[in-house]
Amino acid sequence: MWKALRILLLLSVLLYVAVDTWRDQNKNWNQATIVLLHPINADGRTSTQQYINRLNLSQFQEASEYLQKNAEKIRGKSTAFYFQMGREIRQTPPKVPEGNMLDAILWSLKFRYYAWKQHQSSDGHPSVTLYLNYYDPQTTNMLKHSTALEKGRIGAVNLFASTKQENQNNIVLTHELLHAFGATDKYDLSTGQPIFPIGYVNPQQQPLYPQHKAEIMAGYIPLSKTTNKMPDNLAHTIIGQETAKEVGWTK
């Protein structure tokens, strides 16, 4: 009985995913983009909760202005981005597996099911929904990799519950948002090193190193063939041609 129910449930999720995928193939950039942000206290600490209680849109203004400014510059047309602060959510998104392809597919279904279950009619119809997992940097010094799905336009973003980390948080959030619109990573997944030339802001530069800015989907500034550093803030990043093409800002 339970097994049959579970299969039925999985099949309905698959059907929903299939219909949904077909429906939102292309983002229409002439329409406003609404980004809904749901904070989550991911480590259950009081300090994290205090940070979340104080959270408002001003913490994300840098990211929304960056996206709007770049989209307008690249497209040559006015493009609107609106960020909205959503409800705090108690349940964390399913943990991203580190295993094989099948695990990754099952995870993406679970994540979409989670998003469907969390959605309330008062949330409206955002273009993208991001679940922001906040961690206290006092007890978590490295964040797990964030993930966003283009199909379904949802993302689980791991951030630090700290004012000092807000510039970094905006970089991570922007990177994940661009994933949700179809951008791909431009760094080597095994080494973390930006890929030449698409992950370089200035691949023609002589000498090539050090580079001075990071391509947003490469995430880091190449200092040599094997070393890199984190950009300080979004002003030290660029949305490269390849990324602009992938999200549909250029042909």
Ligand SMILES: [Zn+2]
């Ligand atoms: Zn990425």
